[in-house]
Amino acid sequence: MKRLLILGAGTAxxxxxxxxxxxxxxxxxxxxxxxxxxxxxxxxxxxFIPFDMYTPEEVCRPxxxxxxxxxxxxxxxxxxxxxxxxxVLMEDGSEIHYDILIIATGxxxxxxxxxxxLGSQWRKAIFDFYTFDGSVALRxxxxxxxxxxxxxxxxxxxxxxxxxxxxxxxxxxxYFAEKGIRDKVExxxxxxxxxxxxxxxxxxxxxxxxxxxxxxxxPDFAVERVDNEDKKIIDYGGxxxxxxxxxxxxxxxxxxxxxxxxxxxxxNYVPTHKGTLQSKVKPNIFVIGDASDLPTSKAGxxxxxxxxxxxxxxxxxxKGEPLMDDFDGHANCFVETGEGKALLLDFNxxxxxxxxxxxxxxxxxxRLLKESRMNHLGKLAFRWIYWNMLLKGANVPFVSSHMTxxxxxxxxxK
Amino acid sequence: xxxxxxxxxxxxxxxxxxxxQSQWTREVAEAIAGEEGIDLTERHWAVISYLQxxxxxxxxxxxRKIGKSGVIDIKEFYQLFPNGPLKISTKIAGIPKxxxxx
Ligand SMILES: Cc1cc2nc3c(=O)[nH]c(=O)nc-3n(C[C@H](O)[C@H](O)[C@H](O)COP(=O)(O)OP(=O)(O)OC[C@H]3O[C@@H](n4cnc5c(N)ncnc54)[C@H](O)[C@@H]3O)c2cc1C
Numbered sequence: 001m002k003r004l005l006i007l008g009a010g011t012a013x014x015x016x017x018x019x020x021x022x023x024x025x026x027x028x029x030x031x032x033x034x035x036x037x038x039x040x041x042x043x044x045x046x047x048f049i050p051f052d053m054y055t056p057e058e059v060c061r062p063x064x065x066x067x068x069x070x071x072x073x074x075x076x077x078x079x080x081x082x083x084x085x086x087x088v089l090m091e092d093g094s095e096i097h098y099d100i101l102i103i104a105t106g107x108x109x110x111x112x113x114x115x116x117x118l119g120s121q122w123r124k125a126i127f128d129f130y131t132f133d134g135s136v137a138l139r140x141x142x143x144x145x146x147x148x149x150x151x152x153x154x155x156x157x158x159x160x161x162x163x164x165x166x167x168x169x170x171x172x173x174x175y176f177a178e179k180g181i182r183d184k185v186e187x188x189x190x191x192x193x194x195x196x197x198x199x200x201x202x203x204x205x206x207x208x209x210x211x212x213x214x215x216x217x218x219p220d221f222a223v224e225r226v227d228n229e230d231k232k233i234i235d236y237g238g239x240x241x242x243x244x245x246x247x248x249x250x251x252x253x254x255x256x257x258x259x260x261x262x263x264x265x266x267x268n269y270v271p272t273h274k275g276t277l278q279s280k281v282k283p284n285i286f287v288i289g290d291a292s293d294l295p296t297s298k299a300g301x302x303x304x305x306x307x308x309x310x311x312x313x314x315x316x317x318x319k320g321e322p323l324m325d326d327f328d329g330h331a332n333c334f335v336e337t338g339e340g341k342a343l344l345l346d347f348n349x350x351x352x353x354x355x356x357x358x359x360x361x362x363x364x365x366x367r368l369l370k371e372s373r374m375n376h377l378g379k380l381a382f383r384w385i386y387w388n389m390l391l392k393g394a395n396v397p398f399v400s401s402h403m404t405x406x407x408x409x410x411x412x413x414k
Numbered sequence: 415x416x417x418x419x420x421x422x423x424x425x426x427x428x429x430x431x432x433x434x435q436s437q438w439t440r441e442v443a444e445a446i447a448g449e450e451g452i453d454l455t456e457r458h459w460a461v462i463s464y465l466q467x468x469x470x471x472x473x474x475x476x477x478r479k480i481g482k483s484g485v486i487d488i489k490e491f492y493q494l495f496p497n498g499p500l501k502i503s504t505k506i507a508g509i510p511k512x513x514x515x516x
Contacts, residue, residue, distance in 0.1 A: 156478065192477070194501060220498035222477050222488070236477075236492040237499075266478055295474070 001030050004314070005088060005098035007078055007257065009035035011043075011391070012289030012303040013104035014066045018393035019311040021068045024318075031070075032096060034088070036077040038063055042386055043160075044300065046129050047167050047336065050138040051175045058383070059132070066391045078105070080260040083282045100284050100314065103270055105255035107160055107290040107298060109134075113251035114155050116226035125231055126246045129168060130160075138247065142175070147184030148244030150176075153233060154191045155223050156251040157198075158267075160290050160298035163345070165189070165249050166196060166206055167336040172247075173213040174338035188216040190233065190241055195219055199352035202345055205369050209337055252298075254291055269293035274349070275325035277310045284317075286310060296329035296349055304390055305330045305401040330403040332358075334379035342375035344368050348403040354410055359399050361407025368408065420445040431505050438508030446506045450495075454506075458494055461486055462507045469509040475500065476512065 004020065006013045017033050024031065045059035067073045077091040087097045109130040111117040117126065127141060128134040152169045159165075169189050176182040189196070189210060196206035196217060210217050224236045232242040254268030263281045264270055271280040272292040279285040288310050289303040296302055306327060313323045329349030336342045344366050345353040356368040365374050389396060417426045420441040425433045430446070432438055443462065447454050454462075464485045468475055477500055481488040495502040501511050 157476070194498060220501075222492075224488070236488050237496055238492075266476075266482065 002028060002099040003030050003032060003097060004100045004102070005096055006031070006033040006102045006104055007081075007088065008104035008106055008255070008289075008291070009033050009037075009040070009063050009067065009073065010104065010106050010289070011300045011386075012106070012291075012307065013102070014040065014063075014391045015303065015307045015393050016102055016104065016288060016310065017071045018066070018068050018391065019307055020314060021071055023311065023315060026070065030072065032072040032074060032098075033067060034074045034076060034078050034090070034096065035063055036075070038075060040066060040391075041132050042383060043130075044164075044386070045383060046132065046135040047164055047171065049135040050129055050142055050168070051171050052139060052143075053171075056132070056136050061387065078255075078257045080257060081285075083261070083263070083285060086284070098284075100317065101286070102310070102314075103258075103279070103285065103287045103291050104289050104303075105257050105291045107252045107254050107267075107269075109250040110253040111248075111250040113253070114223055114226060116228055117155075117248065117250060119226060119228035121226075121228040121231065121246075125244065126226065126228075126248060128248055128250055130164075130249055130252075141245070145245060147176070147181045148186070149242060150185050150187045151233070151241060151243040151246050152187070152189050153221075153223070153241075153246060153248040154193075155248060157192055158298060159249050159252045161300075161333070162197070162297060163333055163335045165191075165247075166210075168247060169215050170209065170213060170338040171336055173215060186216075187214070188218055188241065190218045190221045192222045193219060199347065201355075202347075202353040202369060205343070206335075209371070213338070258291070265293055273325075274329070275327050276313055276323040277306055277327060278313070278317075278323060286314065286317075294327075294329065297331040297333065299331055299333055300386065300390065301332040302330065304396070305332075307393065308401040326402070328402050330401060332399065334375060334382060336376065336379055337371050340376050341371040341373055342379045343371050344375050344378065346403060346408070351403060351405070351408075351410065354408050356408035358407060361404065363407075429505075429511065431511050432508040435508050443506050443508065450502050450506070452495065452502070452506070455494075457486070457490070458503075458506075461491065461494065461503055465503060465507040466509060469507075474512065475504065 040061050040063045042059040045054045048054040079089045079091045081088050087095050109128050123137050127138040129138050152165050154165050176185045195203035197203040221235045223233050226233050232240045234240050258264035258268040270287045272287040274294050279287050288306050290298040309327045316323055333345045334342050347353040357364040358366045358368050424437040427433050491499045
């Protein structure tokens with residue numbers, strides 16, 4: 001019996017277990033998945049919890065509920081990978097041998113990377129919403145917050161779901177308006193990027209919305225430290241931004257497993273071939289989701305597109321055939337813009353987000369890069385799709401793993 | 415598009431980054447730096463050659479990487495190239511603007 005071992009039962013690892021179970025011969029292959037958390041969190045829901053749009057219960061389900069019959073779930077903390085011995089060491093000292101390894105350990109906020117972030121104001125006037133606890137704590141804070149300087153902040157790129165901070169700024173605008181205190185709140189958006197987003201067309205679209213909502217953008221801000229006493233963030237160039245409530249997205253880092261294993265980059269991401277998803281560490285190690293160093297967005301939708309290609313490549317690898325080398329970095333993100341609207345981005349390694357219709361070219365019903373109520377409904381439907389289709393490895397109708405250029409207004413086509 | 419920098423015609427993109435690195439010279443670098451209000455010193459040149467070297471090796475550049483480079487710390491990087499040091503220094507070095515990940 002051979003063993004395929006998956007590390008991490010988050011979005012990507014769970015999908016892979018579901019994809020691979022039916023296709024790997026059950027007399028030849030045993031599938032094991034290791035995960036420390038008993039709860040599977042729907043992370044996209046973290047942007048809604050602070051504004052009382054989702055309850056905390058709505059984003060939590062038992063991890064094991066999504067692990068298919070016949071796949072062995074090991075509920076333990078992973079210590080490190082020993083690639084030369086084809087085995088993984090668990091924190092309790094036990095070992096798991098593998099023939100093929102899939103790394104799906106994701107990325108997580110690391111506030112300790114910024115001097116002063118975890119100071120006396122942490123969870124008093126400084127909140128992060130990239131964790132379940134953080135988003136609930138922010139909700140409690142906002143419920144009776146009287147107003148003041150509300151600063152949404154990104155510490156460092158890359159972060160997973162890079163549009164989430166913008167969404168929180170937009171939703172905050174609606175939330176305070178509904179509460180009747182918008183005039184008492186000054187919202188600003190502080191980013192290390194040169195604009196609201198890195199891809200120019202989308203950046204322009206977002207900057208337009210920011211202006212419309214009277215949200216001030218402070219770009220090119222690389223935070224050096226947080227001053228807890230005077231409540232301000234200070235960048236390396238000396239620029240200061242003061243806050244009454246700082247909603248920050250700390251530096252995101254890959255799992256400490258990768259660091260302990262000794263093969264990650266500066267931020268613990270695993271060097272990965274961008275077309276095949278095979279790691280550069282060893283041929284029998286593959287990477288999916290936020291754990292890789294691929295130059296595309298870290299998002300659940302990306303992991304979903306990757307899963308199709310990785311499922312194919314695992315089977316080819318087993319048969320000794322050449323791997324499919326065509327993952328294109330496809331990402332597809334709904335962006336909440338407040339007031340019951342959202343916009344939609346569809347892009348890949350080479351094609352920046354542009355306007356158009358989706359998923360059916362020329363028809364829609366969703367509009368790319370334009371705000372609409374339909375897109376918002378799409379975003380809300382995403383939670384249902386996530387629990388009921390994505391994790392279980394079902395295909396999402398009309399949406400293929402490769403980005404399509406049809407229905408998009410593309411200028412200067414190469 | 416074409417632009418004349420330091421008496422030399424070079425190809426640049428809409429943000430003013432050279433699109434053909436073979437057109438880069440020290441004089442071009444000095445002229446671009448001048449447009450940014452920077453007088454290049456030995457320290458600047460050390461950073462510029464580090465950036466060019468990293469680019470040649472295909473390394474994706476970030477502020478964090480530069481802070482760990484041993485060539486310069488982040489504080490000094492900001493002092494040398496104020497207001498967005500990464501985008502300004504890469505422009506002067508004649509290499510593409512780093513796409514801080516999407
Ligand atoms: C606020 C927010 C909003 C988002 N919005 C969207 C959105 O609208 N659309 C979208 O597509 N994506 C969105 N995302 C991103 C999406 O949630 C992630 O990209 C996706 O979950 C990545 O899946 P993954 O499996 O790579 O990582 P994860 O789902 O994070 O899973 C990694 C798993 O590895 C486990 N693990 C790590 N280390 C260890 C260890 N040492 N031992 C045992 N287990 C370990 C973790 O417990 C975790 O369960 C959002 C994320 C956030 C934070």
